[in-house]
Amino acid sequence: GAVVSQHPSRVICKSGTSVKIECRSLDFQATTMFWYRQFPKQSLMLMATSNEGSKATYEQGVEKDKFLINHASLTLSTLTVTSAHPEDSSFYICSARDFRGTRLAGGRRSDTQYFGPGTRLTVL
């Protein structure tokens, strides 16, 4: 199956610094990637949708200037948490979806999102 990687898997930083998280699709071209945040014992909350070559679409309540998303290639999206604060500590998960290369029988497209292993961010 399709593989999505994230780097780093774990990061600890000081308050006020910026942290960049990478999400890569390893064996397919991801025209769309999604960034989620998950707090302990809670569900995944979508932060933004990242489309290759265009600006990301942010969900309501997510600060676009704080969570910078770049999807410069078909296999890489990055999330930068700027001026991180302790309340930004969370588990960040990306997923990737390919609308172009996964045509199934009858012309249907793959509906599956493939998730990365997540990045644990701790802001001190």
Add this chain to the structure above:
Amino acid sequence: SQQGEEDPQALSIQEGENATMNCSYKTSINNLQWYRQNSGRGLVHLILIRSNEREKHSGRLRVTLDTSKKSSSLLITASRAADTASYFCATDPGAQKLVFGQGTRLTINP
């Protein structure tokens, strides 16, 4: 919020028993998907059921979908200790993104 609800929030059973988790959602959907998440890890896709399907099987998994009630269930038969994880349903309302339920924490006791 568009998020669905899952029930129960936590379920603890003995190995070998069947586990049933339910998911309800609020909007019309193209499909509904179930994912598993081991503690501190990413999500693993289990099964996808389309809005025009009522039941689907995959190994020990059985998923049902009732679009009139906006609900789905996931049945894991003959549970194993390795099935211990959190299980999430996610709906695709047609806007490319997934909306996740609150999740069920399943514990299989040996």
